[in-house]
Amino acid sequence: MDWEQLRNEVRTTVARVGDNLRALPPGDLRLSRVTWSAAEVGAHLVSLPPLYRSMVTGPRPVPDS
Numbered sequence: 200m201d202w203e204q205l206r207n208e209v210r211t212t213v214a215r216v217g218d219n220l221r222a223l224p225p226g227d228l229r230l231s232r233v234t235w236s237a238a239e240v241g242a243h244l245v246s247l248p249p250l251y252r253s254m255v256t257g258p259r260p261v262p263d264s
Contacts, residue, residue: 216244 223237230237 220244 228237
């Protein structure tokens with residue numbers, strides 16, 4: 200696997216998704232074929248990197264509450 204190529208493709212895709220989200224009207228716009236708003240899709244997307252990072256780096260202990 201060519202990691203540099205993969206990294207570049209991910210960066211390009213992330214930039215396109217960001218451009219598309221910024222081009223949308225206000226965040227309460229309902230999207231077709233899904234029940235989420237544009238703002239909810241954006242929030243979902245930005246919440247994923249920490250999850251994926253933790254999948255790669257291994258589980259972390261749950262902090263005491």
